[in-house]
Amino acid sequence: MLLLQSEIASILLNGLQQGAIYALLGIGLTIILGTMEFLNLAHGALYLVGAYVGLIVFQETTLTNGFLYSIGITSLGFDGGFLAAIVLVPVIGFGIGLLMERFVAEPFYDRPETDQLLVTFGLALIVEETIKNVIGGNTFQSIAPSTLFGVNVSQPVSLPFVGLFPSWRLLIIVITFFVIGVTYLAIERTDFGLVVQAGTRDSEMVRLLGIKINRSYSLVFALGAALAAFAGLIGASIQTISPQIGTTQALVPAFLTIVVGGAGSVRGAIAGGMVLGLIISAMTQTYSQWAQIVLYLFVALMLVFRPQGLFGTAEVGE
């Protein structure tokens, strides 16, 4: 099949947009894994929480079932708009990350990684079911704003080569890459980042050097959680929101991303996210029936032939 120039351009744009969300998820997961050697299957639940916090902050939503509805609360939300959500969602995610590190992760640092996987797996189930039973099991509309800073973002814009492209998605690409870039710089250029870097390379050495490891641990975990929650907000702005999205849209892609990129590597997570996003977008525009199959087989081949991933170095996560 011959691909037109315009098709290649739209594959790239769609791939970047999807890949950026994967990358956000992947960075969060990979710094937690790299620094603390903690495997967090509740990462998808953080995405889910981010989406719902975003929904509640963004607008006032009518409830039709669930616990809140049953006690007479028929609407929920602050009608704060998207900018408020962009600020609040990562902050709340950060807070949840601090709590989670303290009360869930810490007791499990010295236990087998299988136990870590299992306890966070159960935790994810609890979060999902709590949201379902409290806020309701129904599906809410995506929360894209129609204007941002007075600029209309609900209309598509015309781009060279691509043609019309949703302006909101274009904006998402800009926002997510900005966040990814800031995170990357924070890890590469600051003292805090040094700990993360050192931790992902050799966590025992960091411990031996006597760096105030516990506090850094909390911060790393919280940063990862904030990124996942932010990814949830971005996802919620383009797709419907329901209690299942943490499991179906975030958890598995996050893990695929980090193993493709190389567990523990921030650069790897970014690259991994982009690669997966591009594969999905290229396949869906050509042989859509095989998109998912090819995606999984690609990851499998990657793991078999390049187990360290694109940028992985150490045996993190083994």
Added chain:
Amino acid sequence: MARDTTALSRRDVLKTSGAAGVAGLAGLAGCTGGGGGGDSEYPALGNYPVEGDEVVFGFNVPQSGSYSQEGADELRGYNLAKEHLNNGGGWVDSWEDLSGDGVLGKTVASVEGDTATDPDTARQSATRMINRDNAIMITGGSSSATAIAMQKLCQEEKVQFMACLTHSNDTTGPECVRYSFREMFNAYMTGQALAPVLAEEYGEDLNFYQLYADYSWGQTQQDSMNQFFTEVGGWSQIESVPTPLGTSDYSSYLSDVPRDETDVLVLNHYGLDAANSLPQAIEAGLDQDMEIVVPLYNRLMAEAAAGSIDGIFGTADWSWQLEDSASQSFTEAFRSEYDKVPSYAARLAYTQALQYAAACERAETFYPPEVIRALEGYEYDNAGLGAETMRACDHQAQRDVLVVRGLPSSDQTESRLLEVVNQTSRDQLGYGCNEGPAAECELGEYGDE
């Protein structure tokens, strides 16, 4: 240590097995004693004969998972039907077969189950209702996969199944069974109902482009759309693209739609899939270059995509806005019970439960083969959609179909998101027993051959 526990449990077993033994013997006596109620001119089959003074219906709907909201409304319809069957009210008052005093002198009781919109979960739940709770009839289903899974089970177990929400051609096509009846219309009829309305609205000789969910419902749906758009409007299909089940981001598929050539875009996605694909199509500005059609509406999807449905055509099973007396009396009864208007899932549930009860009364027995015969070819006009026939050859109701259109956000209210454009008469719909999906249907045994 181990010895202690076994001793303990052995005692327990002895104690309880004594009790159960008595119950078992009583059961044996019941069996040989010829059953109760004088309703035993037929041999035992499935859960027939019905013992005691209660008859149990099994309501198997999604209570967890993405479609739990829809399941909750189905359950409201079922419970209302149970209430009316036992105590009168609603359609029961005007339905000559029904007394309002139970069914065949027995009080209607019910058991509920959760399908989680998962075929295997649905089957386990139905198995429990059949084997433990002795349900004489199972009803439910909120996807074609679960409905087909349950009706296959019911055929094996010789227990009646009344399909609720299932729109795939296959349910009364290649996967049809003797023990299941469908009140809802199917993808084929959607194509037939939509094509003339759209040809009139948008003109003839247009080009259309389809996306379809890549499973049985989506495949049959896009087939039917292609067939009838081509036949009726003289339209021609540019391409029909499968989207894997569970896709939530359709932007890649949508950016492949040729804006210059396409006049009409058909999104063959159901429920929550459509709640993503439709807003994403609008976000991409496709509505400015072409018309968009969503073949099947449901309340779930209309709510989850409320901001994007303005002017979008589709079909629906029924609407509480219909003005005939049956629709109005059901809506009234439902509203006074639950303080909200019924969705069409609730109407299907209510209708199916009453249909079964009425068939038992006509057959004067719960014996499944006789009940099935009482339903086959049955003609009725009291289900809110004018005259209907439950066709004998494939157990597909021959009925009217509503063509609906989404309202602009400003005109929407909580209970009114869609307007009825046309009630396409059943005379313009359907297909012969040797055509379309029905040609592939072999119903199987009654169980008394």
Added chain:
Amino acid sequence: MTDREVATDGGAVAESGEPASASGGSALSRLRERDDFVVVASAAALIVFPFLLVDVLGIVGDVIGLSIGGYTGLPSLVLIYGIIVIGFNLLLGYTGLLSFGHAAFFGSAAYSAALFSQVVPSPLLMVVVGTLVATLLAWPIGFVSIRRSGVYFAVLTLTFGQALYFYALGPGSWLTNGDNGFSNIEADGLFLGALPFDAPLTPLPFLDSYTVMYGFAAVSMLVAVWVGNRIINSPYGLIFEALGENEERVEFVGLNVFRYKLMAFVISAVFAGVGGALFVIHEQYIHPTTGLYWIQSGDFVIMTVLGGTGGLVGPVFGAFVFEYVANVVSGVSLPAIGSIGSLWRFVLGAVFVTIVWVFPRGIYGAGEDLVAMLTDRSGGEGGGDTAAADGGERE
């Protein structure tokens, strides 16, 4: 089939497992006694199980007014999942490898057995073919996956399962009937259908929960218990256990770690394959979501951990609790709260976290500990050998 598979494995052990078996010379004869004991005890449990689950709980339910009784068909289902998790536990509980892809073996066995039934409608041969396919699939998947560990292993196993799932649902529909589910299974009884699976085993009416299918599943379960017990108590089992505790030590002793891990992987897939074939015989139906989706693999993990890794009985107990809660408790309607319905998964999550956190040895292990504590006898006697297998040393 299962027997032969394991018999050949046993042979391999005898050759290469010399160092490990050296320490257990006299212990082996004691284990043999235990071997018989385990089978006899299991048989006894299997004989009363449906009666307790269906009839006794049913009567209790009638008395207290809650429908908590089991139903005919549930006992067989529990046994089928029990067989699968006995094998899964060899991998997770002993070798310490967490697979999120065992649905691939379960599902491929189920589909191949179902398809095969259209050629030869023999349940026994269906089990053989299903297991064979699962085994043949497990070998290459294991071969490439075993080289990775931790998250890489989990993700790698997941990817194969998911690829199969999406194939069965989409492009492979011509073979699997896709989302409509596969129900044209041509074997509904033993002896060419002469003994239908849903017929009662005995003419006694109060034993009607004992169906032919249950008999079939129970015999399979006994074989699985026997084989599982043999493996656990063989030098092989000791090596598996050692691998889970400290891989380097095993390597240091000079054993081929890769080989033993692969064995554990394939053996667990054999159990999953038997379970898959039995499942399709029992249900007469299979759907991609049930057979191949990763959530199914996750359920195997939940069952195993819930009951308790390490022992033989724990995971089976976990399968029982899981299926009972999913299929019976979820339908219970409580007086004040109403239908439990969707709440059951919340309860499951909470119980699961508690178990992993507080009782790493699972419900069964916790029960054992409790009994040991109450009877105030040395815990080393009854629970000791299973405790060593697992969490005991983790903390």
